[in-house]
Amino acid sequence: MKRALIIDDEPLARMVVKEYLQNFKQIEVVQECNDGFEGLKAIQQYQPDLVFLDVQMPKINGFEMLELVEQPPAVIFTTAFDEYAIKAFETHAVDYLLKPFSKERFNKAIEKYLALAPSTPSSKQTEELLETAAHSPAQHERIVVKTGTKVKIIPVQDVLYLAADDDYVSVYTAEGSFLKNKTMNFFEKMLDPRYFVRVHRSYIIAIQQITRIDPYEKDAHLAILKSGAKIPVSKTGYVKLKQVLGI
Amino acid sequence: MASTLTSSKLYGAFIFCGLLWANLQTYIVHSFGFIWYIALMDGFVCAILLACACWLINNNLRYYQPGKGSYINILIWCGALAGICTFGCRWILPLLCSGQAYYDFLSQSLAIRFFIYFLAVGWMAMISMIWYSQIDQKENEKRKNEAEKLARDAELYNLRQQLQPHFLFNSLNSINALIGFKPDEARKMIHQLSDFLRGTLKKDDQLQVPLNEELQHLNLYLEIEKVRFGHRLQTEISCDEKCGSALLPSMLLQPIVENAIKFGLYDTTGDVVVSIRAEMEGNYLVIMVQNPYDPQTSRPKKGTGFGLRGVQRRLYLIFARNDLMETHANDNIFTTIIKVPQL
Numbered sequence: 001m002k003r004a005l006i007i008d009d010e011p012l013a014r015m016v017v018k019e020y021l022q023n024f025k026q027i028e029v030v031q032e033c034n035d036g037f038e039g040l041k042a043i044q045q046y047q048p049d050l051v052f053l054d055v056q057m058p059k060i061n062g063f064e065m066l067e068l069v070e071q072p073p074a075v076i077f078t079t080a081f082d083e084y085a086i087k088a089f090e091t092h093a094v095d096y097l098l099k100p101f102s103k104e105r106f107n108k109a110i111e112k113y114l115a116l117a118p119s120t121p122s123s124k125q126t127e128e129l130l131e132t133a134a135h136s137p138a139q140h141e142r143i144v145v146k147t148g149t150k151v152k153i154i155p156v157q158d159v160l161y162l163a164a165d166d167d168y169v170s171v172y173t174a175e176g177s178f179l180k181n182k183t184m185n186f187f188e189k190m191l192d193p194r195y196f197v198r199v200h201r202s203y204i205i206a207i208q209q210i211t212r213i214d215p216y217e218k219d220a221h222l223a224i225l226k227s228g229a230k231i232p233v234s235k236t237g238y239v240k241l242k243q244v245l246g247i
Numbered sequence: 248m249a250s251t252l253t254s255s256k257l258y259g260a261f262i263f264c265g266l267l268w269a270n271l272q273t274y275i276v277h278s279f280g281f282i283w284y285i286a287l288m289d290g291f292v293c294a295i296l297l298a299c300a301c302w303l304i305n306n307n308l309r310y311y312q313p314g315k316g317s318y319i320n321i322l323i324w325c326g327a328l329a330g331i332c333t334f335g336c337r338w339i340l341p342l343l344c345s346g347q348a349y350y351d352f353l354s355q356s357l358a359i360r361f362f363i364y365f366l367a368v369g370w371m372a373m374i375s376m377i378w379y380s381q382i383d384q385k386e387n388e389k390r391k392n393e394a395e396k397l398a399r400d401a402e403l404y405n406l407r408q409q410l411q412p413h414f415l416f417n418s419l420n421s422i423n424a425l426i427g428f429k430p431d432e433a434r435k436m437i438h439q440l441s442d443f444l445r446g447t448l449k450k451d452d453q454l455q456v457p458l459n460e461e462l463q464h465l466n467l468y469l470e471i472e473k474v475r476f477g478h479r480l481q482t483e484i485s486c487d488e489k490c491g492s493a494l495l496p497s498m499l500l501q502p503i504v505e506n507a508i509k510f511g512l513y514d515t516t517g518d519v520v521v522s523i524r525a526e527m528e529g530n531y532l533v534i535m536v537q538n539p540y541d542p543q544t545s546r547p548k549k550g551t552g553f554g555l556r557g558v559q560r561r562l563y564l565i566f567a568r569n570d571l572m573e574t575h576a577n578d579n580i581f582t583t584i585i586k587v588p589q590l
């Protein structure tokens with residue numbers, strides 16, 4: 001018996017999935033969720049095998065929710081329209097259903113899932129999916145992090161800088177720092193290069209936060225931020241910084 | 248061309264001036280004591296040559312507008328044409344007229360003839376230049392106006408297209424769900440959706456419609472959204488009789504309400520009340536749309552999304568004013584206010 005979650009903010013949309021699922025006795029819907037927060041909780045609670053996930057949802061979208069899950073389950077996206085998302089699905093998702101979808105199309109998706117179920121899609125695949133989805137404009141605007149059991153949404157304007165921290169990245173804001181289970185490369189791709197520059201292998205800074213740049217040892221510099229933080233700038237980072245600042 | 252009449256008039260004037268010129272010169276030459284035949288020959292040959300020169304310079308300028316700094320070329324042209332005319336007189340006139348006195352008169356007057364030709368051709372050149380540059384300018388202006396109109400139409404069309412496919416596909420999906428267990432409601436929703444879409448397609452941007460009509464159309468949209476989101480979405484609409492008949496550009500409210508719903512539904516997780524209030528303030532129809540939002544996560548700077556920018560642009564295009572829309576955000580409530588001047 002496979003356990004499935006349906007996460008969609010429209011009750012009627014969840015109903016369609018539930019109705020179509022009646023044909024598959026081996027899949028049981030353990031819960032329906034209204035939004036990403038409920039979804040996150042339910043995923044932790046039930047550890048489902050399969051999630052039907054809408055993209056556009058209140059507060060945090062489907063991708064952002066997935067980012068917060070440690071070991072994402074197999075995901076079938078159900079969405080109406082989002083060209084960026086579709087690009088992401090095409091490359092990495094188990095399957096995606098464009099609303100409104102037919103029963104036949106739905107059955108195909110389930111069969112596809114069942115066929116590859118034994119070797120559940122690796123979390124690496126989901127990782128790649130999220131990285132592709134990160135190019136969607138909605139994703140440039142905020143960073144979603146988890147603090148304890150709570151989800152925090154950080155608008156990118158509030159970000160001072162990011163620092164690599166072992167396997168995580170620390171997102172520094174005026175309120176403090178937040179850990180996110182992502183790579184520096186992920187953030188470098190996701191954040192708008194006009195406002196954020198990777199000045200060092202382990203640092204990305206918000207350009208607007210810089211008050212001055214001091215020379216430091218040979219070839220290296222130090223960027224002093226408004227908050228007083230001193231961020232090392234590597235030789236190549238300095239070149240990039242000069243380019244963006246136009247000096 | 249519309250200028251046919253004026254250009255035929257122009258030709259008339261040109262010929263008239265030429266004849267006047269010929270007669271005047273005949274009279275002057277005669278007053279120097281030459282017989283009428285010689286004076287007539289002199290006058291007309293000179294006038295014909297001058298007319299040719301004028302026609303040439305005019306034609307030349309029709310296809311070539313000198314830019315800044317190349318006016319010297321025109322001067323050189325005038326000089327050359329005047330020279331050719333002078334030599335023309337010098338060679339043609341002795342063939343037609345005889346007499347030592349006339350030959351002397353001719354060779355002595357060559358310098359003054361050259362200057363007169365030069366002035367006349369220069370004058371013609373100046374008139375042509377002004378004339379053609381004026382025509383050019385008119386045409387440029389026309390083209391510019393047309394381009395502007397086209398761009399404006401395209402822009403309005405694009406703004407209209409913002410009626411996102413999201414809404415359409417999600418509505419269809421809801422209908423898909425309803426068909427199974429509530430076929431009557433599904434049917435009703437299909438009718439609402441088609442009425443709404445038909446209304447959207449039919450509406451002319453340039454048209455001013457009464458608020459009542461606009462609200463009716465909006466209601467179709469709201470009803471569909473309510474089916475999609477269930478009890479999460481509620482709407483409050485207040486509009487008295489006087490406002491109901493006030494005019495506003497069609498489809499102006501739509502993007503504002505869409506924006507309110509989107510913000511409300513996707514920025515909060517609780518129940519959402521979107522309120523629309525209309526009232527008259529002097530000569531303005533004032534419409535206020537309010538929705539809840541979360542100041543913690545909304546991007547304050549991006550508060551006016553594409554939809555609202557489009558509304559502002561439309562108001563600007565129609566009323567040429569930039570102060571007809573404002574937005575406020577406080578106490579978790581986002582407010583959009585538009586003022587529509589009543590003409």
